[in-house]
Amino acid sequence: MDLIADILLAAGAIGAGIYCFVLGRRLNRFNDLEKGVGGAVAVLSAQVDDLNRSLAAAQKTASDSAHTLTALTTRAEDMSRRLELQMASLHDIPTAPLSEPEPAVPTPPQSSPAAPLFARRAQTAGGTA
DSSP states (O other), rough: OOOHHHHHHHHHHHHHHHHHHHHHHHHHHHHHHTSSHHHHHHHHHHHHHHHHHHHHHHHHHHHHHHHHHHHHHHHHHHHHHHHHHHHHTTTOOOOOOOOOOOOOOOOOOOOOOTTSSSOOOOOOOTSSS
16 A cells, blocks of 8 residues: 555656646746747837837927917917007097099990990992091
């Protein structure tokens, strides 16, 4: 009975050793930096760092644009106030009466409806009339 127990114990130990060996090889391939999940994690980590840098640059650009837009809006409001003041001061200027402008092109006289618009000349034997 002891012999059978020793044989089973040795078989279990050999089986556990083979299992650990296979598991160790799989774990090494899993964590490989070029092909396995370890490589994927390394690539994703690098991409996250790039995205963080891009986000920081975009936030800085947006902040600068917001400051520029605020300054331009303030300037436009000031100019609008000045224009309103100038328009209000123009209402105080008396206006001179305007004379009727002369037409640039004289109007042709009205012809009678019976008169023909075009007349034909009679030709003579010499050529022109």
